[in-house]
Amino acid sequence: MDETNTLIEQRRAKLTALRAKGLDPFRSKFSPKDACAGARANYVEGREVWVAGRVTAHRDMGKSMFIDVRDQTGRLQVYAQKNVLGEEKFEIFRHLDLGDFIGATGSLFTTKTGEISVRLTSFVILAKALRPPPEKWHGLADTEIRYRQRYLDLIANPEVKEIFLKRSQIVWEIRNFLHDRGFVEVETPMMQAIPGGAAAAPFVTHHNALGCNFYLRIALELYLKRLLVGGLDKVFEMGRNFRNEGLSRKHNPEFTMLEAYQAYGDYETMMELIQSMIGHVAQTVLGTLVIEHKDPTGQVTRTIDLTPPWRRIKYKDLVRERAGADWFDLTPQARRERAVSLGAEIAKEYEDFEVTQAVFEKLIEPTLINPTFVTHAPKQLIPLAKLSADDPETVEVFECCINGQEIAPAYTEQNDPIEQRERLAHQAGGEKQKLDEDFLVALEHGMPPAGGMGLGIDRLCMMLLGQESIRDVILFPQLKPR
RNA sequence: GCCUCGGUAGCUCAAUUGGCAGAGCAGUUGACUCUUAAUCAAUUGGUUGAAGGUUCAAGUCCUUCCCGGGGCACCA
Numbered sequence: 001m002d003e004t005n006t007l008i009e010q011r012r013a014k015l016t017a018l019r020a021k022g023l024d025p026f027r028s029k030f031s032p033k034d035a036c037a038g039a040r041a042n043y044v045e046g047r048e049v050w051v052a053g054r055v056t057a058h059r060d061m062g063k064s065m066f067i068d069v070r071d072q073t074g075r076l077q078v079y080a081q082k083n084v085l086g087e088e089k090f091e092i093f094r095h096l097d098l099g100d101f102i103g104a105t106g107s108l109f110t111t112k113t114g115e116i117s118v119r120l121t122s123f124v125i126l127a128k129a130l131r132p133p134p135e136k137w138h139g140l141a142d143t144e145i146r147y148r149q150r151y152l153d154l155i156a157n158p159e160v161k162e163i164f165l166k167r168s169q170i171v172w173e174i175r176n177f178l179h180d181r182g183f184v185e186v187e188t189p190m191m192q193a194i195p196g197g198a199a200a201a202p203f204v205t206h207h208n209a210l211g212c213n214f215y216l217r218i219a220l221e222l223y224l225k226r227l228l229v230g231g232l233d234k235v236f237e238m239g240r241n242f243r244n245e246g247l248s249r250k251h252n253p254e255f256t257m258l259e260a261y262q263a264y265g266d267y268e269t270m271m272e273l274i275q276s277m278i279g280h281v282a283q284t285v286l287g288t289l290v291i292e293h294k295d296p297t298g299q300v301t302r303t304i305d306l307t308p309p310w311r312r313i314k315y316k317d318l319v320r321e322r323a324g325a326d327w328f329d330l331t332p333q334a335r336r337e338r339a340v341s342l343g344a345e346i347a348k349e350y351e352d353f354e355v356t357q358a359v360f361e362k363l364i365e366p367t368l369i370n371p372t373f374v375t376h377a378p379k380q381l382i383p384l385a386k387l388s389a390d391d392p393e394t395v396e397v398f399e400c401c402i403n404g405q406e407i408a409p410a411y412t413e414q415n416d417p418i419e420q421r422e423r424l425a426h427q428a429g430g431e432k433q434k435l436d437e438d439f440l441v442a443l444e445h446g447m448p449p450a451g452g453m454g455l456g457i458d459r460l461c462m463m464l465l466g467q468e469s470i471r472d473v474i475l476f477p478q479l480k481p482r
Numbered sequence: 483g484c485c486u487c488g489g490u491a492g493c494u495c496a497a498u499u500g501g502c503a504g505a506g507c508a509g510u511u512g513a514c515u516c517u518u519a520a521u522c523a524a525u526u527g528g529u530u531g532a533a534g535g536u537u538c539a540a541g542u543c544c545u546u547c548c549c550g551g552g553g554c555a556c557c558a
Contacts, residue, residue: 006527007492007509057518064515081515098508111516135493135507137519142493144550156493199558245557246483345554357558381558409558427558469551480549 011097011130018092018125025125030103037073040116043108049118051076052103052126054155055096057136065094066117069104077117078104084121093120098136099129099155147477160472167461167473169285171238174258174457177277183234183260188223190216190240196436197221197384199427200243203253216242220259221384221452222439225413228450229442233263238457249469250405253478256457261413265451267385267396270410271373274400274453275308278371282306282464293466302369304403304463310371315394318374319356322364327356353380368401383423385411403463410453417443 018025032052034042039049053071063082068075082090096102103126106118134140134156146153146160154161175185193212195202197219206213220237227235238258245251262269282289293302313321320327323342330338332352339346344358356378368374376394379387385395396412414420421440461473471477 005492010509059517059520060514061517061520062514064517066517066520068518077518079516083515111518113516113518115516115518117516132492132508137507138494140493141495142489142550144489145493147550152493201557243557246555248554248557249552251557347555377558383558482549 007132008130011128011132014095014097015128015130018128021092023092023125025100025128028103028124028126030124030126032071032103035073036069036071036076039076039108039118040074043110043116045109047108048105049108050103050105051078051118053101054129055098055100055102056133056155058096058098060094063090065090067096069102077111077115078106078120078123079109079111079117080120080123084119089123092125093123096125097129097132099131099133100125101127101129144479147471147479148482150475163461163465163467163473164475166285166465170281170461170464171457173281173284174238174277174455177280178236178260181234181273183236183262184232186224186227186232186235186237187239188217188220188227188237190242192217194434194436195219196439198241198243201245203242203244218243219454220257221454222436224259224261224452225447225450226439226442228261228263228413229445229447233448234261236260247478249471250459252458252470252474255470255474258455258457259452260455261450261452263448263450266412266449267375267398267410267451269451270453271310271312271398271400273451274408274410274455275310275371277455278402278460279306279308281460286464291464291466293468302403302466305370306402310373310400312373312375312398314376315360315374315378316376318364319360322367323359351380353378357381365401365406366404369404371400371402373398373400379423382409382411383427384414384420386414386416403459405459405463406456407459407463408453408455410451413447413450413452415443415447415449 015025030052031050033050036051036053039051051069051071053069053076055067056070056075057068059066065080067078067080069078080090080093085093102123104118104120104123106120109117109119111117134152140146140152140156154164178185191205191207191214193214195215195218198221200218202215202218204213204215218241220239220241224235224237236258238256240254241257242254244253247253260273262273279289282291289306291304291306292300293304295301316328324338327335327338332355335352336346336355339355339359342359342363344362346355346358350358375398376388376391377397377399379393379395382395382397385397388394388396398410399406400408400410414423417440420443421435424435424440458470458473461467462470465473467473
């Protein structure tokens, strides 16, 4: 991003020249009556159209010239002729730069090669681009520029634009689905005195007037449960969480989470909800329940079948299936050795249940491509869920894994305030995080039994849109400032 | 934080063993009134991420740093 180079100087000189002619390309207003795609779709030979957009290509024929104009809906070819525009305007037109915005008026016609085009009668320059766009054929490949200057990526790489338009539809359809089921959308604090609902490292900020620190939320959970106490029986929030952790293909420091709670439901209610919701989104946005991921050459690398019903399997059974039927009969030391021999990295300080969890996360989860509800996790992993009636060492939860990733955890929510206090206190261990007394007081007022779930929207988009990196489904992923 | 790969013209990429930094697109000029990666002719454009070092000579080798990709660690 040099401040000057010859290309920028030339464009500035063109701007100066236009102004010398009394044309200010940044002052014009133009009200297009047609979108580019609409002009093509409603083709009538000779119909007058007003379109506006960015000049993305030009083909100079001497006394006539073709340009491509592009708006959000697509591309439209404009044909300019010297004998129609007149010498002076045609010269201005001929010196338009790639990237300039123009408004164009003319009549629709079809070229002899069959392309619907506009025979230009007049035009105005709506904005002059003072910097050159990326190259037209190869697009923009530099990942750093693609992420830092996403607008260039959106201009140069149509498939990238398509991904973000699809993401918008996915979010839209999730809201549609939940609204149709009677859920109420709410907004809860992002700045929290005690960051609860998960065990991630938070970001800290300072409030000057109150003279205290706040944490950016790491989860939505505890505030949404307060609303269950308050009588909002079906609530959801879709919003940003912030976790002060490493970045990776699967992690961005700020990411979008959907959490939904349904009073009088349980984890099985949530299974149905997630299965139906993701099915609805896939069907409406993609038109299919069979998702194919492809490599750059178009080869299918992975197929995900979202057709219900999705597989359900207990955590322990899945571990036995993959790590040996005798896994839970081994001594803790033997489990540790088995885990290492299977290829898991086991830190010395891991407790026994963490050894099993490492095997699950590193060796099993990545293989769960088709949707799988992994139920009944060990209680140590999840302090906010109810114990299973038939196995009190486990909780009534599931982790919905798709595409080798955790997509959505869900619980039968713990609503026993005494039990909840003990579990949180035990987990806090006096240091990791403070107890959210205000939340525990809310539970003591009585929270209806409920099912709750969280859904990582970014990871859902990766799965549905075939993207390998979370950065490719977030418009402006986090990068180190230059 | 650690390991690893990368950074060359506005963009996409070359540059052999350490031996004159190049091409395509974009730009500029010229030709062409149905082109569409238009075509044809000519032409401009470089602090090779930054700073040091080795060498007669460094894009290339060495050191440090910056930024990015991938992996690891962290991550109920």
